[in-house]
Amino acid sequence: MDCKALDTxxxxxxxxxxxxxxxxxxxxxxxxxxxxxxxxxxxxYVCPVCLETVFSYPDVCFYxxxxxxxxxxxxxxxxxxxxxxxxxxxxxxxxxxxxxLKYKDYKAIIQPLIQKALRSQPLDxxxxxxxxxxxxxxxxxxxxxxxxYNQGSLLAKELSKQTWLPCVNLCKKIKLTKxxxxxxxxxxxMNVYNTFTLSKSLANHIKHVIIVxxxxxxxxxxxxxxxxxxxxxxxxxxxxxxxARQ
Ligand SMILES: [Zn+2]
Ligand SMILES: [Zn+2]
Numbered sequence: 001m002d003c004k005a006l007d008t009x010x011x012x013x014x015x016x017x018x019x020x021x022x023x024x025x026x027x028x029x030x031x032x033x034x035x036x037x038x039x040x041x042x043x044x045y046v047c048p049v050c051l052e053t054v055f056s057y058p059d060v061c062f063y064x065x066x067x068x069x070x071x072x073x074x075x076x077x078x079x080x081x082x083x084x085x086x087x088x089x090x091x092x093x094x095x096x097x098x099x100x101l102k103y104k105d106y107k108a109i110i111q112p113l114i115q116k117a118l119r120s121q122p123l124d125x126x127x128x129x130x131x132x133x134x135x136x137x138x139x140x141x142x143x144x145x146x147x148x149y150n151q152g153s154l155l156a157k158e159l160s161k162q163t164w165l166p167c168v169n170l171c172k173k174i175k176l177t178k179x180x181x182x183x184x185x186x187x188x189x190m191n192v193y194n195t196f197t198l199s200k201s202l203a204n205h206i207k208h209v210i211i212v213x214x215x216x217x218x219x220x221x222x223x224x225x226x227x228x229x230x231x232x233x234x235x236x237x238x239x240x241x242x243x244a245r246q
Contacts, residue, residue: 036100036109037093045100045109050093056120057086057245071121080226082237087117090215090244098214098244101151110151114158117243123163123210131208132168133160133241136221137196139173156212159241165210171225172199196225198232207236216245 034040035047061068062084063077071086073079088094097113100106135152153169160167175195202209209229211222226238 033106033108036104036106037096045106046093046097046112048112050096051112051116053092054094054116055089055091057088062086080223080230080238081240083239085121085239085241086216086245087121087242088244090246094244101214107149107154110154110158113243114155114162117241118159118162121241123159123165123241126163126165126208126210128165130205131165131210132170132202132206133163133165133210133212134168134170135212136225137169137171137173137199139176141176152213155214155243159210159212168200168202170198170200170202170209171196171228195221196228198228202229202233204234206233208239209235209237210239210241212241214243216242 032042033045034042035044035050037046037050041047041049057071059068059071060066061074061077062071062081063079064074066074068074070083072083073081090098094113097106097109101109101113133156135150135156137153138150156167159165173195174197177195211225213222222240226240229235229238
């Protein structure tokens with residue numbers, strides 16, 4: 001494609017984006033967004049009053065649910081992940097907010113959600129000199145055909161913005177897998193085997209990787225990614241930062 005043609009495509013795209021933005025603004029003015037939970041307060045995607053009602057998840061080991069400092073995986077429960085941080089119980093406003101993000105494209109919900117999550121489970125002990133944030137990638141075809149965006153990456157970018165820890169895309173999904181929900185545990189493991197590959201190399205001084213996700217569902221996917229990271233880098237810990245658990 002020559003320069004002139006490239007400029008025309010760019011110009012068309014900018015115009016399209018501009019029209020889309022205007023259309024969205026018009027719809028928002030005519031029908032202001034309502035809080036996804038109480039459906040009464042206008043101009044917010046999730047209102048602060050509803051967010052005040054959510055429960056922080058207790059400090060327990062993810063597997064045995066015994067008390068554990070900072071939600072570390074306890075010594076009895078050996079896992080590829082060193083710490084699994086769950087911010088909230090999957091109930092009330094959190095349930096509505098995650099559903100709205102998933103199915104209604106309410107991206108504006110991410111900022112207040114992450115803010116609330118960090119108040120409940122701060123990441124103060126991690127430093128930008130030795131920690132990075134990442135997310136589970138989607139297969140390119142699925143991302144562009146079905147949803148257009150990967151909510152994990154949006155959550156990771158927002159978490160990075162609010163904590164100053166850098167966000168990097170560390171791996172790539174190379175195999176398109178079937179939906180995991182109807183599979184047994186063993187079949188899920190088989191389904192994700194050899195699905196991911198590393199896309200970027202990690203500097204030697206990075207010792208902690210925080211993987212961000214919205215809800216605890218993709219267990220086999222996550223352990224595969226954690227295993228891949230630990231196999232290739234000398235990491236002290238791989239942490240899973242998850243917004244909610246059922
Ligand atoms: Zn509300
Ligand atoms: Zn345990």
